[in-house]
Amino acid sequence: LGRNSPPTETQATARYPEPIDAAADAELVVAAQGGDEAALDALLRAHYDRVYALCRRITGNDADAADAAQDALISIVRGLPRFDGRSSFATWVYRVTSNACLDELRRRRRRAVPGLPDHEGSEPTDPTVPLDTTVTDRFTLDEALAGLPEDYRLAVVLRDVADLDYAEIASVLDIPPGTVRSRIARGRAALAASLGGNRASPPRRPTPQP
Amino acid sequence: MSDPSDDQRDELASAYLDGDATPAERAQVEADPALVRRVAELGVVRAALGAPGPSAGAETRDRAITAALATASPPAATVTPIDRHRSSRRALVVLGAAAAAVAVIAAVAVVATRSSNTGTSTSAGVSTTARAAGSTASFGPETQSAGAATSAAPTGGVSSTTVAASAAGRDASAAAATSAPPYLGVADDDSELRALLGATSASAVSPLPAPASAANSCTVPGATLVGTVTWQGTLAHVFVANGVATVIQVSDCRPIATVPLT
Numbered sequence: 001l002g003r004n005s006p007p008t009e010t011q012a013t014a015r016y017p018e019p020i021d022a023a024a025d026a027e028l029v030v031a032a033q034g035g036d037e038a039a040l041d042a043l044l045r046a047h048y049d050r051v052y053a054l055c056r057r058i059t060g061n062d063a064d065a066a067d068a069a070q071d072a073l074i075s076i077v078r079g080l081p082r083f084d085g086r087s088s089f090a091t092w093v094y095r096v097t098s099n100a101c102l103d104e105l106r107r108r109r110r111r112a113v114p115g116l117p118d119h120e121g122s123e124p125t126d127p128t129v130p131l132d133t134t135v136t137d138r139f140t141l142d143e144a145l146a147g148l149p150e151d152y153r154l155a156v157v158l159r160d161v162a163d164l165d166y167a168e169i170a171s172v173l174d175i176p177p178g179t180v181r182s183r184i185a186r187g188r189a190a191l192a193a194s195l196g197g198n199r200a201s202p203p204r205r206p207t208p209q210p
Numbered sequence: 211m212s213d214p215s216d217d218q219r220d221e222l223a224s225a226y227l228d229g230d231a232t233p234a235e236r237a238q239v240e241a242d243p244a245l246v247r248r249v250a251e252l253g254v255v256r257a258a259l260g261a262p263g264p265s266a267g268a269e270t271r272d273r274a275i276t277a278a279l280a281t282a283s284p285p286a287a288t289v290t291p292i293d294r295h296r297s298s299r300r301a302l303v304v305l306g307a308a309a310a311a312v313a314v315i316a317a318v319a320v321v322a323t324r325s326s327n328t329g330t331s332t333s334a335g336v337s338t339t340a341r342a343a344g345s346t347a348s349f350g351p352e353t354q355s356a357g358a359a360t361s362a363a364p365t366g367g368v369s370s371t372t373v374a375a376s377a378a379g380r381d382a383s384a385a386a387a388t389s390a391p392p393y394l395g396v397a398d399d400d401s402e403l404r405a406l407l408g409a410t411s412a413s414a415v416s417p418l419p420a421p422a423s424a425a426n427s428c429t430v431p432g433a434t435l436v437g438t439v440t441w442q443g444t445l446a447h448v449f450v451a452n453g454v455a456t457v458i459q460v461s462d463c464r465p466i467a468t469v470p471l472t
Contacts, residue, residue: 074278182221
C-alpha cells in the first residue's frame with residue numbers, strides 16, 4: 001500500500017462523501033463497541049471517504065493519503081472502546097485522522113532527501129491567470145496547500161473539506177475558536193494569493209490568542 | 211509582509227463567508243465594496259477546496275478497512291451472574307483443556323513426523339499455532355468474538371510452518387485475558403521500526419509471550435510480541451528477542467523482515 005504500491009486507482013473518480021448520519025453513527029458505535037464486527041465494518045466504510053479526503057488534502061498526494069487514512073482507521077478501531085460520546089463520532093474521527101495525517105507528514109519529513117525539492121514552499125502561480133481557473137487544477141491546489149503552514153492547512157481543510165464549524169475545529173485541534181477563525185482566514189488568504197496572485201505574501205502565523 | 215489591517219479584513223471576510231460574523235461585522239462587510247470582493251475571492255478558494263477531490267479506489271479502501279479490522283480487540287466480556295453460567299463455563303474449561311491436549315499431541319506428532327522425514331523445518335524460527343477446528347471451537351465466545359483479527363487470516367497456508375506446541379498454554383483463562391497487541395504505527399524501513407519500538411513505553415510491552423488465544427495468531431518461540439505495525443503497507447506483528455525484531459505478516463504469519471535493534 002502507499003509508497004510501495006501506489007494506489008493507482010485513486011485517480012479514477014472524484015465524489016462527494018456521503019453526508020454524516022449522526023444517529024446511524026451512534027447506533028453503529030454502540031454495536032461496534034459491543035463486539036459487532038459488521039457494525040464496525042459499516043462504521044469504517046461510512047467514514048472512509050471523508051477520512052481519505054481529509055488526508056488527501058493534508059498530505060497532498062495519493063500514496064501518503066492512503067497510508068495516513070489506513071493508519072487513521074486503525075487508530076479509530078483501537079480507540080473505539082475508549083470513545084465516550086462526549087463529542088460526535090465524526091468529530092472524534094476527524095481528530096484521530098488529523099493526528100494520523102500529521103504523523104504521516106512527520107514521517108515524510110524524515111524520509112526527505114536533502115538537496116531535493118520538497119512539497120513545501122511552492123511558488124505562487126502566474127498572477128495574470130484568473131483565480132477561478134487555477135483553482136480547478138488540483139495539482140495547483142495541492143501545491144498551494146502544501147505551501148501553507150501545517151496549522152493553517154489543518155484548519156482550512158477541516159473547515160472546507162470536512163465541513164466542520166469553528167467550534168468543532170477548535171475541539172479537534174484543541175485550540176480556542178478565535179484561533180480557528182484567524183487560522184482559517186490567513187490560510188484562505190494565503191491560498192488565494194498562491195492561486196491567483198492576490199496580495200501575494202508569505203502566510204504569517206497568527207498571534208497567540210487566549 | 212501583509213498589512214496587519216489586511217489580516218483583520220481577511221478574518222472579517224472569511225468569518226462572513228462561514229456565517230460566523232456577528233451582526234455588526236456583517237453590516238461592516240456589506241457596507242464595504244472591497245470587503246465584499248474579498249468575500250467573493252475567498253469564496254472561490256473555499257469552493258475549490260470543497261469540491262470533490264480524488265477519492266481512493268475500492269481496493270485501497272478495502273485494504274485499509276481490512277487492516278483496521280484485523281487490529282480490533284475482542285470486546286469486553288459481558289458481565290453475567292456467575293450461577294447462570296457456572297456450568298457452561300466449567301464445560302468450556304474442560305473442553306479447552308481437552309482441545310489443548312489434542313493440539314499438543316497433534317503438534318508433537320507433526321514435529322516428530324517432520325523431524326524423522328526431513329529434519330526440523332522451523333524456517334526463520336517462526337511457527338504458527340495449531341488451527342484444528344476443535345481447538346478453535348473450544349475457546350467459546352471470547353475466541354469467537356476475537357474474530358476481527360481471526361477473519362483477516364487465511365484458513366490455509368499453515369503447511370509451510372511448523373505447528374507450535376504453544377497451544378499447551380492456551381487454557382481458558384489465557385483465552386479470556388488475551389487482548390490485541392498495541393498498534394505502534396507505520397514503518398517502512400529499519401530506522402522507522404526502531405523509532406516506533408523506541409517510542410513504545412516499557413509498560414506497553416507485553417511481559418508475556420505472544421498471546422495465542424486466537425486460533426491463527428502468530429508466535430515466535432522465545433520472543434515477545436510487542437505490538438502491531440504497518441510494515442511497508444502490510445499489517446504485521448513485531449516480536450522481539452535478543453535485540454532483534456522479527457516482523458511477521460498478520461495475514462499468514464510469514465516473516466517479512468528481521469531488524470537488529472542496536
